[in-house]
Amino acid sequence: MLSVESLQMNLSSYSSILGRRMVKCEWNLKFSVSPWLFSSKKSTTSIATFASSSELNGASISVAEAESSSSISLCRDSPISGSMEQVMVEYIFGRKKATEVAHYVWKHVVQKGDAVVDATCGNGYDTLALLKLVADKTQRGRVYGMDVQKIALESTSSLLDQFASPNEKELVELFVMSHSQMEDIVPNDVAVRLVAFNLGYLPGGDKKIITRSETTVLALEAAKRILTPGGLISIVTYVGHPGGREEFEKIEEFASRLPVEGWNCCKLHTLNRPLAPMLIFLFKR
Template identity: 70%
Template sequence: MTLTCRCGMDMEKEGFSAGGFSLRRGRCCNQESRLKRMMMSGLAIHNIMMRICCHTATATITSSRRHLFSKSSSNIQSASGWGNLKRFLSLRPPPPPPTLLPHCFSSASSLSSITDASSAATTSTPAAPALSEEDVMMGYVFGKKKATQVAHSLWKRVVQKGDVVIDATCGNGHDTLALVNLVADNTIHGGRVYAMDIQKVSLETTSLLLDQSLTPDQRKHVELFLMCHSKMEEVVPSDVAVRLVVFNLGYLPGGQKALITRSETTLLALEAAKRVLAPGGLISIVVYVGHPGGREEFEMVQAFASELPVQNWVCTKLQMLNRPSAPMIILLYRRW
């Protein structure tokens, strides 16, 4: 059989033999595709010798192993052909590196679970972090937070799970709901909120809000009373240490503005709160002065706080000076 490359060179004269395998004219030049076809055909290939001539390549198969890639063999005529062969072999992709597991994982299943968790973490939206008391206070200073938000944030520094607190003016129930979330624990008897208001519509609104926002177990931590805040001692047991008493003075938001808290009854309520409050407790008062009678009630609260003995009480007022109608926060802390 005569072996001839497309370049016209007689391969047999150059010392190449077909080894029983026929190479057709024009197909011997594509060494890579020719090699792949031979490997895919399942032939028993013992040795592969290659030679690069000009812009062509010739593949020859021999049954002898001792001439495999030998530079001294007559099948390879030049050093440049050997270099081209090594470059061709380098085109074969290396085997993939083994997967290395961290020391803390011993199986691929552990790694897959971590991969799934990391992918889920990247796709899920992180929850917004809760604002600290300092952040809320700075927001109030910059006009971004309301007085009630500042009061709620300060309650967290005083109240713990299982404490007893009083909402003296429950209104629409937002303060009551915040207090329940602060004191309610896993037991039915741990933590108690005594909430009261003189208006029946306030209790109905508060009860509806609590039913919608709390679980049945949490709802059991609240007691609602239709009564004046000056009579809080009638519903709070005398042997109970109250940690917090909350006042939100003024009129019911969305209700009749003529129905407001009065200075006379508010003073009595403050006196009662002072008696039931435990050491380390807080009286939190948000006073609204933009309605008729609001300024007089604020002045009464301020006078009451000013007369408390400094040895036992720390009294603070937060007020916006260039907004005379803005609500003010008055905090009365009882020392230990």
């Protein structure tokens, strides 16, 4: 068993081909791995690494070398095992959407009683998913939701009427406003665990009403300020509509400037579907 105390990775471009489907992940990761994560005394599940080589503590180790000598194993109680692993595999094979991957990632960040923000409510599916993650009997959790279109919040409210209990609905506050104004509705003493963005236009609505790069960057700056350490900014962005490509590029520029000492930034998208949604995670240390 290889003992690992600190793992540093800077993988700028990672491509894999599985079942004729290509997925590209761009990671800028630098993190410390707790001793409990890698242990020879616990039951473990092996990790298969799809890469020609990797950097581990300054040494280059090929996959063949790793298999013939020491292997890195992951404890079964690791937060990235189980359902998250399955969802990622299903995404690679085209069986899961980017939004579904996002929802599973949220489960490993958000806890009962947390405060979260849905910066673009749309038809309410993200709002409902966030509510189910924070709601419990203590009634301490909060979901702050916003959208510039009143019709979007009406759809969100209708969805909550169908699938949330009266007690759960009390935890949701909805506002007709721009996502760039989120600091106006979140109390100063509230630590926000997650801010979710699902950009573009309202599905089934007016496609001329879209999120725009200028206000989205302002919203990301606001999210960065209100997010608690250990929190996540989750972004699903689209490039197939006018203005979408520019918005994505501004988001990518914003994320690339975040200091590696305080942030881990990841982008996930499908290579052979250039107009497919792009999933971006910004994790605050």
